[in-house]
Amino acid sequence: MNHLPALPILLPMLAGVLLLLPPLTTTLDRQRLGSLILAGVNVLVAILLLVQSNEGGFHLYALGDWQPPFGIVLLLDRLSALLVFVTAVLLFAALLYASAGEDRTGPYFYPLMMFQVMGINGAFLTGDLFNLFVFFEILLIASYSLLIHGGGKHKTQASVHYVLLNLVGSSVFLFGIAILYGAVGSLNMADMALRIRELEGTNLRLAEVGGMLLMVVFGLKAAMLPLQFWLPRTYTVAVGPVAALFAIMTKIGVYSMIRVHGMLFGDDAGELAGMILPWLWALGLLTLIIGAIGAISSPSLKRTTGHLVIVSVGTLLIALAVNSEQSISAAVYYAVHSTFAAAALFLIADLIAEQRGKTYDRIVRSRALAQPVAIGIAFFIAALSLIGMPPLSGFIGKLMVLASMESTSQMGWGWSVLLLSSLAALVAFSRAGSTLFWRTSGESTDRKPAEPAKFVAIWLLLAAAPLMSLFAGPVVDFSNATALQLFDLSSNPALLLPGSGE
Amino acid sequence: MEMLVAFIIGVLTTCGVFLVLRGRTFPVVVGLTLLGYAVNLFIFASGGLVLDGAAVLKQGLEIPDPLPQALVLTAIVIGFAMIAFAVILAMRARADLGNDHVDGQLPEPPKNPRRTVVGKL
Numbered sequence: 094m095n096h097l098p099a100l101p102i103l104l105p106m107l108a109g110v111l112l113l114l115p116p117l118t119t120t121l122d123r124q125r126l127g128s129l130i131l132a133g134v135n136v137l138v139a140i141l142l143l144v145q146s147n148e149g150g151f152h153l154y155a156l157g158d159w160q161p162p163f164g165i166v167l168l169l170d171r172l173s174a175l176l177v178f179v180t181a182v183l184l185f186a187a188l189l190y191a192s193a194g195e196d197r198t199g200p201y202f203y204p205l206m207m208f209q210v211m212g213i214n215g216a217f218l219t220g221d222l223f224n225l226f227v228f229f230e231i232l233l234i235a236s237y238s239l240l241i242h243g244g245g246k247h248k249t250q251a252s253v254h255y256v257l258l259n260l261v262g263s264s265v266f267l268f269g270i271a272i273l274y275g276a277v278g279s280l281n282m283a284d285m286a287l288r289i290r291e292l293e294g295t296n297l298r299l300a301e302v303g304g305m306l307l308m309v310v311f312g313l314k315a316a317m318l319p320l321q322f323w324l325p326r327t328y329t330v331a332v333g334p335v336a337a338l339f340a341i342m343t344k345i346g347v348y349s350m351i352r353v354h355g356m357l358f359g360d361d362a363g364e365l366a367g368m369i370l371p372w373l374w375a376l377g378l379l380t381l382i383i384g385a386i387g388a389i390s391s392p393s394l395k396r397t398t399g400h401l402v403i404v405s406v407g408t409l410l411i412a413l414a415v416n417s418e419q420s421i422s423a424a425v426y427y428a429v430h431s432t433f434a435a436a437a438l439f440l441i442a443d444l445i446a447e448q449r450g451k452t453y454d455r456i457v458r459s460r461a462l463a464q465p466v467a468i469g470i471a472f473f474i475a476a477l478s479l480i481g482m483p484p485l486s487g488f489i490g491k492l493m494v495l496a497s498m499e500s501t502s503q504m505g506w507g508w509s510v511l512l513l514s515s516l517a518a519l520v521a522f523s524r525a526g527s528t529l530f531w532r533t534s535g536e537s538t539d540r541k542p543a544e545p546a547k548f549v550a551i552w553l554l555l556a557a558a559p560l561m562s563l564f565a566g567p568v569v570d571f572s573n574a575t576a577l578q579l580f581d582l583s584s585n586p587a588l589l590l591p592g593s594g595e
Numbered sequence: 596m597e598m599l600v601a602f603i604i605g606v607l608t609t610c611g612v613f614l615v616l617r618g619r620t621f622p623v624v625v626g627l628t629l630l631g632y633a634v635n636l637f638i639f640a641s642g643g644l645v646l647d648g649a650a651v652l653k654q655g656l657e658i659p660d661p662l663p664q665a666l667v668l669t670a671i672v673i674g675f676a677m678i679a680f681a682v683i684l685a686m687r688a689r690a691d692l693g694n695d696h697v698d699g700q701l702p703e704p705p706k707n708p709r710r711t712v713v714g715k716l
Binding site: 252253271 | 620633642662666670674677680687
């Protein structure tokens with residue numbers, strides 16, 4: 094049996110434990126070195142998984158060799174392998190950035206990051222609905238602690254909202270799972286998908302209610318419209334590397350919608366087929382609008398970026414709502430691009446805040462940065478990529494989303510809102526950039542230039558933008574294959590159950 | 596039996612939701628606890644309720660669905676940890692911010708209830 098699919102969960106967990114034990118925990122230098130090496134190994138494992146998944150097919154890993162649908166399975170397909178890889182790169186960059194000083198501001202930074210990644214990877218890999226809940230809780234409790242890393246009034250205040258909101262979300266998640274289990278009688282996603290097709294009467298309605306409750310929960314994680322208010326504030330107060338890692342968190346909500354709703358309520362689900370799609374379309378458009386309005390009215394760069402994360406979620410949601418192979422492929426490409434771009438921008442905003450002293454990253458006149466050119470170039474690239482200007486990856490991603498829309502009403506609404514939100518992003522970044530870099534009063538402060546490790550981390554994330562557009566051919570091929578595989582699994586979930594022939 | 600369990604879950608959920616919407620952290624945490632109880636009972640009942648069934652296995656007796664019991668154990672443990680974290684966070688917020696309002700600041704009471712104050716934040 095191939096044990097590789099379990100590694101992205103086991104490795105961060107063991108890394109977190111190791112980092113809490115004496116040889117590594119004693120000095121900060123050992124922690125830094127140890128966590129960077131472990132995160133590097135994690136990246137290598139993720140690359141191996143990516144290569145393995147690209148060979149075609151998917152891998153099922155039955156934990157404890159309990160065969161599905163009775164045991165818990167991990168499912169490694171193209172989508173989960175890709176997202177595990179993105180998380181691994183993000184973790185490495187965040188740790189590298191943090192190792193230049195951010196880790197001093199609070200205890201247990203590295204173990205918490207590792208546990209957070211364990212939860213994220215688990216959520217991406219699991220094929221069992223209740224297991225998904227467990228991994229959500231793991232990543233949430235790690236994120237609660239990471240959010241207040243560094244301490245301070247603002248963090249406590251934002252974290253109260255974030256924690257309470259997510260606790261309510263967890264309750265709703267459990268209600269949804271219990272209703273679905275009561276109606277369907279299984280928790281293995283593939284098995285559930287097969288059983289939902291044969292439901293009728295009361296159980297059908299119950300399954301519908303359960304599915305809708307799950308959409309609310311995933312919408313909360315993804316920051317879909319009525320549930321997006323927590324995001325800008327949370328991401329604004331978090332320290333740079335934590336905010337960068339959090340950039341993948343909204344994608345977990347979107348991923349769960351693709352995985353759970355795509356499989357359970359896919360095209361072949363009978364009466365319930367595609368039941369959330371009209372909601373996703375309307376809410377996605379509204380999310381785009383509210384994110385764009387937020388972005389142009391933000392007082393600080395981090396908050397602008399937070400609102401643009403909401404914009405990217407809206408883009409992903411409307412791509413999901415179109416629900417064709419082309420649009421899912423576009424969503425996969427766009428998700429990877431927007432995660433890297435937003436994470437890079439959070440790190441840049443953190444660097445700017447550090448060099449400007451008292452005004453932090455607020456968009457007001459202030460003293461000049463210590464390194465205006467180096468940071469300015471990085472900001473320029475990140476902003477162009479996030480707005481979606483050619484020739485960077487954001488342009489290709491948005492183009493793919495736009496091209497995937499078919500009917501006239503989709504084009505009318507989708508194109509106009511998406512393009513207007515890009516315009517809003519452009520306005521927001523022009524305002525922020527010109528104020529932060531040009532409207533300076535007085536000479537540069539006597540602050541030291543940033544540590545090289547920070548720039549390396551930022552460029553590592555920024556490199557994704559030109560690379561994803563330079564190698565757009567292979568990347569788009571991969572995302573097309575991902576979408577194809579998702580539709581295959583959704584139309585034939587029996588593939589994921591043993592005894593049906595691999 | 597089903598009526599009773601459904602009624603209890605309904606009452607717990609209602610109280611939980613009401614308390615979660617309050618303005619201070621203590622009622623909110625109590626509300627979350629009640630929601631947790633409700634959800635645990637709900638999961639327990641999701642496999643169907645069996646009266647006078649076998650505790651583990653016994654011939655001739657109906658066996659209740661064991662999976663919800665395993666699920667509810669997991670949910671209880673996780674819920675307990677999360678509530679504990681919320682309590683500690685609420686205390687920390689009380690210490691850091693000087694009050695126990697969930698927004699970190701007390702809403703200003705209107706000085707003259709007859710006149711609405713406009714333009715004052």
